[in-house]
Amino acid sequence: MSATRYYPTDLLLVVGHVERELAERPDSELARLAGSAAPAGLWDAAEFAEGLDELFDGLGQYPWQVLVDTDDVVEAAPVGTVVVDDLRSGNTLRGLLLGWATGNEVVVRTARRPFWRALVAGLHGIGFPLPPGRVVAEGTEVPGGRPVVVPDLLVPAELADEVLCTSVERDGVPALRIRTGTGHGGDASRLAARVLRQDCRSGWVTGLYRREYLMGTSLAAARSADSAQDGTRLAAKLRYLVEQARRSPYYRELPRVAKLADLELLPVLDKSALEQHSLPAGRGLCSGARPSGEVLRSGATTGPPRYIVYSRTDWNNMMREAVPLFYALGVRPGDRVINSLFGGGLYGGLITSSMELSRMPVEAYSTGQIITPDDVLMLAGSFSANVVLGQPALLLPVLREAKARNPGLRIEKVVYGGTPMQESDKLWLREQLGTKVVSSILAANDGAQLGYQCGELGGTLHHLCEDYNLIEVVDEQGRPVPEGTPGELLVTSMQKFEGPLIRYRIGDVGRILRHACGCGVTGRVLEYLGRSDGQIKVKGRTVLYGQIMAELAQFKVSQLQVEIDSQGAKETVTVRTESPEPLDPSAVRAHLADRFEVLSDRHSFDASLDVFELRVECRAEGGLARNAVSGKIKTVIDRRLQ
Incomplete structure (x- = not known):
């Protein structure tokens, strides 16, 4: 693999830029070149994003894919150099974009070198990092290059001319093989928008990248070992987040960012602004995209409730990140989990955790907050439940009563969130219930998981989920403080694009330290110090x-x-x-x-x-x-x- 890794989200930003150029400045040089290569519908960033998300099983975790049954990961890597012969413009463009999406250098062999050189240079000139692209004469040998055959697209005959035939080719060889039929479900532009998404499901694309199975390597360990790429990986996430956030009225004027350090240039989002621009008070953080996903509400423990919108992509990102998190907390395949987190009234604890556990090879019993000592005794006795997930304020009284009724009760693992658990309560669990694992999740309805405890961390130290929620520690004016200094926490949700949270002052206090953990994960950990209003x-x-x-x-x-x-x-x-x-x-x-x-x-x-x-x-x-x-x-x- 090359020293420089490229991220498909940057390519999506380039495609989105071209899409806007075609709509808003159709007479520009870039729009003219892009329109000559393919119709405007092919430059649909949202459809392309859906396809790439499916191809890689989560753009937010690229270049890794989590295997939910084992807690191992598969790593994707480019094959190196791919060669696309310019037989038809639409096919050539598809080969170029998918070759770049998988991180490869792309060489276009063509008789139309000026045209393709201008287009490749124009795409690079937009300013987001893209892999190299070269244009050579047709028939040129490319040492080490892997030729790629981009298949023709089958479309209804009455739309064939409009979908991929360009003005250059209409007087020459037809660009498409044509299947006669009806029920295509839309016009030519809509069909063209689906092309790249369908390509991501096609066999020819799998030849553009390699997949390596990293047996025994968790997502957290893979990211920890990838520390040399931390800056570029997180910077790519931040670039994509900012451009997605600019769809909403509140963030429309955000400046473009290039590197991770640019995060400090962005404004802090205070709770009052979040409440003012979130539903039901306002729609300033809404993108206007087609509705999808799930809506949760805050617990309103310290103020009026807010409603938090997760698009389908946001929701899937949260699920994908939560499964390896549960493994890191000590849950294992075959465990039997009593889930007593709160639910109902659009509160998210129970519904999110239930859906996350449903993806794992565990058996779950979702009692919610109505759990009773009888429930615990029945599930532990009849189902051999060995894990309890819950909030300490509810869970501990229930477990103590269950223990009083059955002195032989044993619970192997207790995973908790919502509020801290006191050391005396942890000691009681270990001594009275034989609990071997007591681990904490830091999470919020606004942005889901922030940090977690592995079996090696104790007290209030938590590993950070920085690829999912990036945390800064700042003073009262929002200025970063030196590492190890306590301060207020700002959260940037790197994989939440509907109702985005950028530098959100979440209301908690902590400090960040460097820590080489016995679990094998090295990096920043958060010492959680409580609520800032405490x-x-x-x-x-x-x-x-x-x-x-x-x-x-x-x-x-x-x-x-x-x-x-x-x-x-x-x-x-x-x-x-x-x-x-x-x-x-x-x-x-x-x-x-x-x-x-x-x-x-x-x-x-x-x-x-x-x-x-x-x-x-x-x-x-x-x-x-x-x-x-x-x-x-x-x-x-x-x-x-x-």
Whole structure:
């Protein structure tokens, strides 16, 4: 394989540029050349994208294809140089485009060298990286070149002249073999638009690239080993994302990007702007493309709900990326998975995970949030379920009750998401249920999976899914901070093109580190530090929600909620906890006041003033109110802002 890898998404951007040129500037030199090679319908970027996505089983994962039954990958590579003889213009163009799509240098042998040289130069001149293209005289020997025979297209006779015959050829040999028939389902332009998509299903295209089976290599490992190509691979994804985003009114004026570093030149998308331009409030992030796919809603734990549109391509991209993620989390072929994630009301946790698991060689039981201890005991007993997938706030009380009813209960693997799980709860799972794997997914309805834990990572460290969601760490002004420095997280969804998210301030805090992991994946990991709105500011000072939670670990607290209120000149902080064992509120209060001066009775005001009070309420598991849609607990409530 050549040192430089080319990506089919860049070719799609070139085809899309020509498509717009033909529609908007038909008299330009590029439009004249492109129109002479083939009718406008052949320059249909959307149809070509569908075909290439099918050919490679996911453009977002190119050059790899995940084998869902084994967690191995197949890698695609160009054959090197392909040679296309210019017998008919439409066929020659198809050979050129498909040869480039598979990463090859393409040599056109032709009697019309000036024409093809001008067209090849014009396509390269658009500015997106394309493989080399050469034009030589017909009959020229091309050492090492692989000749490609592009088959004629069979179309209804009444449309043959319009589909691939060009003005150059109409007085010469017919460009097509003709099949008489009806029911072609559209006009010539629509048929021409389907040509390249159908080519991607044809046997002749498979001869343009090699496929190597990488036994024992996961997608994450393949990407990790591909670190020399990280910049070009992610840059190609970013270029494609930005051009797709420009279809929407909100992003129409985005500048073209070339390299990954150009990401910093793009504007930050804040939550308020996302809400204003997303359904149902607005359509600024809608592309206007034909509707397809799935619509989800946010959990609305910290604000009004938003509706998140995934096109069919977006949805398929999410599914493709999720399967290897589940393997990395510890799920294996033959596992039996209880799926207790939340669903209903357009919330996405249950429906997305159910569809992802359905692609895998596992048996799944999708109970959703109505799971009961009886369900766990029945599924573990009758079906030998060994994996539970869920949200800690719901899952832990159910598992503890199930364990109390059947002391012999064992659950081999627990995969969780939605909120962090405390170390004391992980210890309980290992000691009481014999759990060998406890792993975390970081995800959001807006952009799906952000990171994950393999068996080697603990605490709040997560491998990043950078080919799917690229994460930056920035300060309050949106400026990147040095590696290892905590800051707010910006998410760029690299494979979501309807309702795109570019540098979206997701509301979380973390820091990124370099890590050579025992699982074999080397690269950036995220230390997740919680919600950016998890700041408790009283008496002119600040303490973080995560700091309080860490101090309560010795009390085996599973869930924590902090409420701040102000009456007159007095501020009140109410700490509410959930734990599997009864706690003494006075002991918890004394500990927090001792550890955090900001939560103590000490202050720098007049000693006679009653300016602050810390209250503690200790509840059993399940005692705090959950959001009806997401099942999450609102962690920080600041009544002073209401």
